[in-house]
Amino acid sequence: MSPDDGVPAWLDTLRNSLDDPGTPHTFTEEERRPAAVLILLGEDTLPGPDGGAPVGGPDLLFIERAAGLRSHPGQVAFPGGGYEPGDHDLADTALRESVEETGLDRDGVQVLGELATIEVPISGYQVTPVLGWWRRPSPIGVVDPGEVAAVLRIPIARLADPENRFTMTHPSGRYGPGFFIGELLIWGLTAYMVDGVLTRGGWQQPWDRRRTKNIPDRYLGRV
Known part of the structure; x- marks a missing residue:
């Protein structure tokens, strides 16, 4: 572990990358719709796939959005949402959401920093990823079934596994990285953020970008 604050050594590469978070996007005041997501890194021992040996080590926290939502139904995402006037800053937004x-017990989360803000033209939001270390894990679960179908901890080893990586194709012709974890698909903005975290953390493995899949219809909502 790091000697100063108890952050584990396996986070050093990712943490050190925050010295160069990239070039933030800029917006006019009329365009600004600030939002934040929490990229929470923890450690746990989870059941292996198909009842196999347990999978341990670092993981990331995700939510699966409710299938009945008009926007992004059933999608796997990082927890987060729009900035509210009472929020102290965007890290506060990510933790509150x-x-x-x-x-989640927010007192058990140590904020490590932020990555560059990402513009989402289709919604008008500017999304800031907030990185956190789950230094004191707490019980988690679905709070509002109308919004969230499941709360998930997915090992970084499974996300980095080349067998779980695909290039996803949208009906519009857009394409980007995707992760199939069992029956779950991670695509779109969340997949781009996961891909970036894998690269920054030194966990990225070469994968065949020629392996393509179409995004299933059930994930294609209004937005």
Whole structure:
């Protein structure tokens, strides 16, 4: 572990990358719709796929959005949402939304920093990823079934596994990285953020970008 604050050594590469978070996007005041997501890194021992040996080590926290939502139904995402006037900053936004969606105890989360803000033209949001270390894990679960179908911890080893990586194709012709974890698909903005975290953390493995899949219809909502 790091000698100063208890952050484990396996996070050093990712943490050190925050010195160069990239070039933030800029917007006019009329375009600004600030939002934040929490990329929460923890450690746990989880059941292996198909009842196999347990999978341990670092993991990331995700939510699966409710299938009945008009926007992004059934999609796997990082917890988060829009900035509210009472929020102290965007890290506060990410933590507040995570509590509302997963029941997380925010006092057990140590914020490590932020990555560059990402513009989402289709929604008008500017999304800031907030990195956190789950230094004191707490019980988590679905708070509002109308919004969230499941709360998930997915090992980084499974996300980095080349067998779980695909290039996803949208009906519009857009394409980008995708992750199939069992029956779950991670695509779109969340997949781009996961891909970036894998690269920054030194966990990225070469994968065949020629392996393509179409995004299933059930994930294609209004937005």
